[in-house]
Every structure is written in C-alpha cells, then in structure tokens.
Amino acid sequence: MRAAKKKILVIAGSAVALIVVAASAAALVFNVNAYKPEIEAAVSDATGLVVSIDHHDDHGTLTIRYRSLEQLDDLVQRLVRGQ
Numbered sequence: 001m002r003a004a005k006k007k008i009l010v011i012a013g014s015a016v017a018l019i020v021v022a023a024s025a026a027a028l029v030f031n032v033n034a035y036k037p038e039i040e041a042a043v044s045d046a047t048g049l050v051v052s053i054d055h056h057d058d059h060g061t062l063t064i065r066y067r068s069l070e071q072l073d074d075l076v077q078r079l080v081r082g083q
Contacts, residue, residue, distance in 0.1 A: 043064075
C-alpha cells in the first residue's frame with residue numbers, strides 16, 4: 001500500500017512540476033505588449049475613458065485619463081460596485 005501512495009505522490013509531484021515549468025516558459029515567451037491595443041480598447045470601451053498601458057518585463061503602469069471630477073467619481077463608483 002505504501003508503494004502505491006508513493007507512486008501517486010511522485011506522479012502528482014511531477015505533474016505539478018510540469019505545470020510550473022510550463023507556466024514559467026509561457027511567461028518568458030508570452031508577449032504582453034502584443035495584446036496592449038486590445039486591452040486598452042476593451043478598458044476604454046468599458047469605462048468611456050482614455051486608457052494606456054506601459055508594460056516592461058513583469059511590471060508596468062495603467063493610466064486612465066479623466067476630464068472632470070464627475071468622470072473620476074463615476075469610475076471610482078464603478079470600481080467600488082464591481083462594474
């Protein structure tokens with residue numbers, strides 16, 4: 001019985017390790033900047049505001065431009081309500 005448990009743990013551990021390696025490789029190969037225009041457009045459409053993304057390596061800046069305090073208040077209310 002112990003051999004069966006050990007075999008299951010080895011298989012499960014190998015599967016987890018494979019997923020971690022695959023995710024790491026995808027992060028290195030995946031180019032976030034390639035999807036920037038689509039993401040910016042989707043957020044702009046959802047908020048009605050101008051949105052820009054400045055992405056570098058694994059960090060960046062999301063800028064949302066508003067023209068009035070009313071627009072800012074509307075955005076904050078949407079974020080608070082989860083819309």
